[in-house]
Every structure is written in structure tokens, then in C-alpha cells.
Amino acid sequence: MSSTRTTGTTDAAENGVGWWVKNSRALLSLAFPLILTNFAYVALTTVDIVMLGRLGAVEIAAAGLAIALFNQLRTTGTGLVTGVSNLVAEARVREDRERIGALLFAGFFWATVCGVVFCAVLLLIGPLLILLGQDPKVVDKAGDFLTVLAPGMLPCLWFQNLRHFTTGLKRPGPLLAITLASVGVTIGLNYVLIYGKFGLPEFGFVGVAIATVTVFLLSFLAFVAVILRDRVLRPYLVAPDARRWNGDAVRSVWRLGLPISGTYASEAGFFSVLTLIIGSLGVNALAAQTVLNQIVYIVFMISAGLSHAASIHISEADGVNDYAAARRTGLLGTAWGVIATLVIAVLYLAIPNPIVSLFISAEHADNADIVALTVTGLLIAALMQVFDATQNIGNGILRGIGDTAGPFRISLVGYWLIGLPAGYLLGVSADFGVEGVWIGQTIGLAATATILLVAFLRRVDRLHRAASGAPVTEPESP
Template sequence: MPAMPLTTLLRDSRALATLAVPLVLTQLAQVALTTTDTVMMGMLGAAELAAGGLAIVIFNQLRTMGVGLVTSVGNQVAAAAARSETRAAGTEGRPAPEATQAGPETATGEVAAIVRASLVVATLAGLAGAALMLLIGRLLPFLGQESTVADRAQDMLLTLAPGLLPCLWFQAVRQFTVGMRRPQALLQITLASVAVNAGINWVLIHGTWGIPKLGLPGVGVATSLVYLLSFLALYLSARRDPILAPLISLNIAKADRDTVQRLVRLGIPIAATYGSEAGFFSVTTLMAGSFGSAALAAHTAVNQLVYIVFQVAVGLSHAASINVSRELAQDRPAAALRIKNTALACAAAVMALVAVLYTAVPKLVLAPFFDGGAARNSEAISIATHLLLVTMVLQFFDCAQNIGVGLLRGLDDTKSGFRITLIGYWAVGLPSAALLGHAAGLHTLGIWLGLLIGLATTAILLLRRYSSALRTRFAATEPAPAT
């Protein structure tokens, strides 16, 4: 396919970075919460790291699906604001100064209705997810996990479950601020939450200032408290913003039923897509656990590294998705198609730097998760070091498939992503992981090779779907350039 001109790539990259950079930084700051949890669990020992990692995987599985239910809020808000900008600018396409930031007054009612509806969806998802979390915890002994690991994971899940509700409230308000292209407060709040989380973790785990020593469950209590504080801080920040304040209210009793239903219709396939990916990783975590606590600890540490780098993909995906919604609302399909190549180029550059780091200093990368001098951790460190070699390649495809999901969401095509992930993860990736891990005897390394195969398949199918769907959608009006 013809290469994108360098000047065009640079211009589009700057446009993407305007929204992507604060989102990526926010994601990296947010993942520092779970990284802090993982490091502190590792300080308690390999068994605690294995149990805590298992609990976090379950929490992340349900949290991710809940986030999926409100993710379309950003696209809906962005499209409403973009349509208003187009109407305000007239036929010449010159945005009105006021519309550039918030959209004209005619969009206020539509955006406010979307925000109220998103909080309703977040509340329902949080309550249902917390109940499921506790149920899954009770089933762990029947899923091939060591009894000691399962018992400790259940204790932590009891303290994590209450945090799901404020976590999803935070995500609903977050999507609103991103759709309005005013995400700046997210970074400040998330950075503050990292420090607060570390402090509360230390106090509750070790028991200081008269507070009982909670050990591993203290990590869950700290996480739940931080999610609540983060939501309150973001809400209050939005209320102080003169543009956002008129659009946000906690009075969900006034939510419009049709808007709620529309968000649910769009959100269910997104939640299923996110859940399909998270479930893919959750099942492989259970598979790693079947090889013993050392394998599970190594899997947990490397999975956390992947999760950290994945936040770059999340930021790029959200920014690309919002920009696609805006370009299509303003009838610019060629620009929407270029966004794909720009996002992938940015992702490739970041993943190349990460690969160099994994190759050059693998022990330094893994050091925060293990006590290298402890004999009980030597096996886990050896396994994790080999997994990093697979991860170098895996992370590019992980990033590309997430960008693909975001691009399709910008088209309001939330169903194709789910269908494709079923093929890539479950029909290709999981059987590959089982064959390579068990039948071929590669154990945890084989599981990660299966992850790589599944993610690569998913990425290719998603990106092909986006290009073909965009061309088909606008074939009768404005043919998109070849890519």
C-alpha cells in the first residue's frame, strides 16, 4: 500500500497526540495503582503474589467489562459536539471559537442526557459485577488452583468488590471529559491517587498508627478506598469547570430511558469485546496456575508489565476512536481512514523502545516484582525472563488490536469487534496456548506463545474490518484513498 507522506503523518500525529498524550499519561498513572499493589504483594512472598495476582485478574475481568458498557459515552459526546460545531460553522467549515471547546448551546441537552444515562449504566454494572466477583471467588478451588492460593484470593476479593462501583462511576465521568476533549484533570487526580494508594497500602498491610495488620486483604481495602476518592475528585473537578459543570449531575433519577437503552445497546458488544480479551488473559492465568505457584507468580509479574505498556494502546485507541467519531460527524472519511495508520505508527515506535528495554535489562525490569536473593523466587524469575522474549513481539499486536477495537467504535460498529475477538482469542489463541503449554510441554512459555498467536490474529482481522467498513460506508459519497 502507498506510504503516507511524512508531512501528513507528522500533522496527523500531532492531532492524535493532542488527545492521546494526556490519556496515555493518565493510563500509565492509573496502572501505577495496580503496579504498586503487585509490588507490595511481592514483598509479602511468592504465595501472596500468586493469590493477589489471581484476585486482581478476576477484578480486572469484571471491571473491564463494566468499563466497556460506558466506553461509548466518549464517542457519543464527541459526535454530538462535532455536529454542533459543523452547524455553527456553516458551509465554510470554520469552527466557531466557542464551539471548538464545548460545542454550541444546542448540544447541551443531548450531552447532559448521555452523562446521566452513563451513571445509571455504571451503577447497575458495578452492583452486578461485585456480586459476580464474590461468586467466582467461591469457585476458585474447583478451577484447578492450589487451596492455599484460592483461600487467600477469596479474602482479597471480599475487600476488592466494594471498589467496583466507584471505579465505574469514575470511568463514566472520565469518558464524558474525554468526549468533551477536556481530560486534563484526569492526570492530576490519577497521579495523586497513586501516592494515596501507596500510603494506605503500607498502613493496612503492615498495621501502623493503631490500625490492625491486614496483610494481603489490606491491598483490596486500599484499592477500594482510592477508587472512591478518585471518583469524588473527578466529579468535583468537573463541577468546577465552567464548560463541564452544566452538563454533569448525579441525579440519575432523571435519566432518559431511551438514552440508557442506546448506551446499553452500544455498550454490551464493547463489554463483550473487552471481556473476551480480559477473559482470554484470565483463562491463561488459570492455566499458568496449574503449573504451580512459581509459574503463576512469573505469569503475574510479566502480565503486569504487559498491562503497563498496554496503557499506551488504551490512550492511542481512545484518542483515535474519539477523532474518528468527530471526523465522520463532520463528513471527512479520508481523514478517518488516515487515523488508523497514524495510530499504528505511533504504537510501533513505542513498542520498539519497550522491546529494547526488555532485551537489554531484563533483570532490572523484573526486579520490582521479586526478591532476587530469595531461593523460593529463583524459579519464578527464570520463567519470567524467558516470557519477556515473547512479550517483546506480543505487545505490538496487543496494542494494534486495541487500536482496531477503538477505530471500529468510532464507526459505531461495536459488534464486529466482539465477533472478531471470539475468533482471534478463543478459536485461535486459546487452543494454541493449550497445545503449546500442555501438549508440547512448553508450560508457561507455551501459554504466552498462544497469547501471541491469538492477539496477532485478532489485530489483523480488526484492522482489515475497519478499512473495509469505512470504504463501504462512504463509497457512494466520497471514496476513501487506498491504504
Template structure:
């Protein structure tokens, strides 16, 4: 009886201790993730405003601009991944108080942002004939070409802004990001209204006005960020330093080496969605328009998991630095759990009021929008499950990076997205003739496979590092 009582007491204490850990670390995780999520929401609001206003113009306009924006975002994401490593490298140099190195890394980031910007701009301007060969509606491609003719040059200020973003984050001074992004939303709304409809004596540019507004906001945001840095006594010396204007081969190579696997992972994920968008585009204008709206809705929710992923990655890096891999393992599971909880709560809203959500993006006043609305509502019901896996795989990428694995997520993305998700989407949507719903189902299968592979890889790596650190044999029970 005494032994049983002791065992029960020990179990209760362990459970209480575990519960206390989850509460305490949930607070730390959410406190770190919340400002990141807010900044992400403000950023995605820029494209959301574009899609909402395009939804008032008609099916061809939504489809054409949606195709153009999807292609632009594919390359923007790839370029952003390449300069993401600037923040890590700057942070290391800051710890060593190596101000020359920080300036050189800033230059290196601008160098790669400019190279990517020019190459990607040319690619977007020349991609039209390829899209027709891939089965896209020629009318939609022509209109998308008009949109890209204006939007493509915006790649340069967009990537320059991203480089400054990671530079200031590495110096632990990312403060102006949220304020600049929020201001950009207001400017985007105003410019879209003026340029689409032709106000204040300006001509009505129609849907191309959205592209003009977007490029203008990219440029103004970058210039505003530069102005903020020049007024900051801590940041200004780095931007005005001669090292920030001088070639440094080692810094350029360092940014390339660290950013390349991150860029590859980002490109693989974005490419997966872009190729599926092309598959859906081959099914008709209405299907492509529905995909454009659905992508934007899911992208908004994705910002929650992006913030959680970054926060969990930082906390795991701290545990990794202290060789506490049991803590890293638990933090990874904690971040994943909060991603699932958040997306399930959103899924309830999708299931209860799907029509109301879609009506925010597509005007029911146009008779030819009825089929698009019906398709998007169906897609939203599928997305209720899909976004849970999407959040899990996004957080899986972050927690693996936190524990020191940057190549693993790229390899896993090739399997989950390209060897499982893409074939499943094509087989169900085109071969089995399920249409756009089949493509969305295949996309869900690919995200689920990727999420599972990433989570297993994280747990195995954390357990292996824990055993190596503790010197325990391979048969030692894994920590919970």
C-alpha cells in the same frame, strides 16, 4: 527523455507530499495521544504499586492477589465498556445544546454502573468454589477469597468514577482526570505501606492491606471527582440538575445499545487473558505468580497503544464525518505504524535488561522467588514480540470504531482470542507440556491473528466507503 524527466519529477513530488503528510499528521496524532497516554500511565500506576509491594511478600501472596486482581479487572473492564458510550452520547447532546439530555445520560450512566457494580461484586464473592473446580490451588483460592472479600465492593466507586470520566470527556472537559489519578498514586503508596506493615498504631493487615488501600483510593478518587465537578461552573449544573436524578427510559436504553458491543469487545479481550491466567494457575503457584508480574509489565506498555488507539479513532471519526475515507485509511495505517514503532522500542529494553525489569517487581531477597524470577524473565522475552501484536490489535479496535464499525471488533475478538488464541495456549502449554511458556506463546498467536483480522477489516471497510462516496467501480485501484 522529456517524458522520463516529467515522470520522475511527478514521482518525487508525490513522495515528498506523502512524506509531508506523514510528518504533519504524526505530529497531530502524537499531540492528541500524549495526554491520553499520560493519564493511562497514571491510572495503571495504581495497580503497578500494588503488584510491586506484593512482590515483597512471597509467592502465595503474589499469586493469590494476582488472581483476585485479574478477576476484578475482567469485570471492571466489562462494566467500563458499558458506560464508555456515555461520552459519545453526551457529545451529541452537547452539540445540540440539549442540557436535559445530558443530565439524563449522566443518570443513565450511573444506573448501569451501579447495576454492573452490584452484580459483579456478588459474582466475585461467590466465585471461589468455581476456581477450585477449574484447577486452581486451594490455598491460593482461599487467600484470593480473603483479598476479594475486601476488594469486591470497590467495584461500585470504580465504575462510578468511570462514568464521570466519560461524562466529562463528552463535554470536552476531562482536565481533572490526570491530576486526580496522579494524587491517587501517592495515596496508594502511602496507604499500602501503612496497612501492609501496620504503622501509626494500625494493625498489620499483610497482603489484604493492599485490597483495603485499593478500595479506599477508588472511593476517594470518585469523591474528589465529584468535588471538582461541583466547583466547575460549566459542569456543576449537569450534576445538580433534576434530570441527573430522574429516570429516563430513552437515555437508559441509548447507553445500553451503544455500550453493549463496546462492553462485549472489552469483555472478550479481558476474558481471554483471564482464562489464560486460570490455565496458568493450574500449572502451579510459581507460574501464576510469574503471570501476575508479566501481565502488569505488559499492561503498562499497553497504555501507550491505548492512547494511540483513542487518538487515531478521534482523527478517523473527523475524516469519516467529512466523508474523506482516503484520509481515514491513511490515518489508520499511521496510528498502527506508531504503535508498532513504540512497542519495538520497548522490546529492545526487554531483550537487553530483562532481569533488571523483573527485579523491580519481585524481590530476590526471598529464596522461594528464584523460580518466579526465572519464569518471568523468559516470559518477558516472549512478550517482546507479543506486545507488538497486542498494540496492533488494540489500535485496530480503535480505528474500526472511528470509521463507524463497533460490532466488527467484537466478532473478530471471538475468532482471534477464543477460536485461535485460547486453543493454541492450551495445546502448547498443557497438551504439549510446554508449561507456562507454551501458554504465553499461544497467547501471542491469538493476538497476532486478531491484529491481522482487525487491520484487514479496517482497510476493506475504508476502501468500500471510499468507492461508495466517489461512485467508482469496484475494480478501481485502492488509494494508498
């Protein structure tokens, strides 16, 4: 029997319902703990936004601006160390323990470099925000917030490096427990520091920043402690290679992480610039954007988990040149992302006011306009988040087949050449206000998602054709 006929019969069977059910289970079993961890992590900023929503429009607008800028740089730094998980996974398969320790050190090196540089940027960005048309009163309060928050960039990125290190070793378990504990600590610290309980002074607005930095540091230290107690992970952390400079490992993390970081920065920058445009439309518009961003960000964590899980499965298929399976996995991950966001879209359309009231108090008369704007934004987000999930998963599945530069180039087109002009033209030039900016944002995400999916299908089909012509990929049957 020829190998071609055997492969064809196998492919025909695997293309059936059985394949989709089996691989949906495998995909979701990996994605689910990642999604839960993402939910727990985003709960940290959600708690901040909810508690700030009780303080007033200026406070939530200023904190929203500060958090948006912090997250822009945090996301960029996280992208640079994201490749650690892929590199560690490769070294694990080869049983190269020294390489794993060297990659851990390299990740800490780049996390520290990014942390120091980004901290300085956040502390010095105030005058630029004034030039960009932000309300001086909002910028002044945002500056107070960032003065406290900026140093938290270091433990935050150190934590992210450990996260990708443990994920690469397929032992992400401690992440969920630590992040869930962090949520409880954040709630307690926010309450104590904002309102001055247990004999502490009443820090008010800045108390949220103090609590956030404290939680970043405690989370990192707790992660280190858990790793030191784990019999599998501990040897890597205490190994000499984890404390020794290795130029090849440092360069490897840089080469793989730079385009990922560029893609993350492009996406986060797109949202940050739109936030600045919205900030020029008034305090209420910026406050509404802060609340809407947080709601959408929570849902985004579902696609982030699916994206990472699909990327890992596709990388495994890529490693054995099974590009038919890689193609199906990419479509499977995308389908689950669309299904999940459509289910949540029903909630947005059915109960928008109760959802918004969870984040900002409707009892204050000053908040009425903010609530109304956010409810309108939530209706737009019902469609926007479907495209947001699709483009996020598109990034992951392309990364799974080894393409990290493509998503960066595509992001420049979709976000900056389509989405940003559309948002500005509709929101400012056409005077549709914040709703116009949100519609333009949706257009940019839809364009990016479409281009990413087309790029994935073309690349995986090209790789499949190339692999089919290589004898080593389909050896003759005995």
C-alpha cells in the same frame, strides 16, 4: 474547475509528508494526556503488585488471581459506559445540553447495575475456581482479598463513567491530576495497612485490598468535587436531567456500549482464562504470570491512548465523509503503536532482569524460579506486545467508523478459536508449561490484530467508494 480535480489535487498534497507530520502532531497531542492518565491509573495496580511481591509467592499468586478476576469484570463494566464519551461528543456538537445530562445519568445507571452484579460474582466465585483446578490455598487467600476488594467495583465504575463523560466534552484534564494523587495515596495506604503503622493493626496481605477500595472511593469523590468547581462541567452534573430517568438515553448507552463491553470482556476473558490455565501449572507459574501481566499492562496503556485518540479523529472524519483521511489516520495510529512497542521491546531484550526485579524481589530464595520464569516471559512479550498494541488500536479505529460489533466478532475468532486453543495445546498438551501458554497467547493476539486491520481497511474503503458516488459529499465548485 470540477470538484473531482480539486479534490484530487488536495488529496495528492495531503498524502505527502506534510500530512503525516501535521496529523501525527494532532494525534499525539490528544493521545499524550490520555496515555499519561492511563499510566497513572495502571500505577495503582502496579504499586499493589510491587508491594505484594515483597510478601511471598502465595500472596502474589492469590492477589494476582483476585486482581485478574476483578479487572476482567471492571473492564467489562467500563466497556458498557465507554460509549458515553461518543454520545456526549455528538450531543455537544449539536449543543443539546439536556441530552448530555441524560447520558450522564444513563452512564451512572449502567455503572451501578454492573457494579452490584459483578460484586456478587466476585464474592461467590471461590468454589468455581477450585473446580477449575486452582490451588485451594491460593483460592482461599484470593477469597479473603476479594471479600474486601469486590465492593470497590461500584466507585471504580462510577469514576469510569465520569471519565468518559468529561472526555466526550473534551475536558479530560482533571483525570490526570486525580489519578496521580491516587498513586501517592495508594503507596501510603499500602505501607500503613500492610505493616500496621500509626497505631493501626497489621493487615498484611489484605491491607492492599483495603487500600485499593479506599482509593477507588476517594478518587470518585475527588472527581465529583473537581467537576463541581469547573464552570463548564458543573452545570451538567447539577442539571435536573443528570438525576432523571431518560429511557432513550439509557437505551442509547446500552446499544452502543454492549458490543464494546462484549469486545472488552472477550479480550479480558481471554487473558483471565489463560491465567487460570497457568494457575493449574503451579503457584510459581501463576506468580510469574501476575508480574508479566502487570508489566505488559503498563505498556498496553500507550496503545490504549493512541487507540482512543485515533478513534476520535476518525469519528470526526467519518462525520464529514472524509474516508481517505480516516484510512490514513487508522494507519497512522497503528504505525505509532508499533513504533512505541518496538522501542520498549529493545529494553525487554537488553535488561530483562532489572525490569523484573522492580516487581518482585530476587533476594528471597523462594522467588528465584519466579524471576527466571518472568524473565523468559518478558522475552516472549517483546513480540507479543506489538500484536497487542496493534489489535487494541484496531478496535479503536473500527469503532471510529461506527463498527462496534465487528471487533467483538473478530475477538471471538482471534482470542477464543485461535489463541486459547494454541495456548492450551502448547502449554498443557505439549507440556511446554507457562512459556507455551505465552506463545499461544501471542499467536492469538497476532491473528486478532491482522483480522482487525483487514476489516478496517475493507470497511473504510467501502465507505469511501459509497461516499464518492453521493453528490452531497462533493458539491460542484462555483
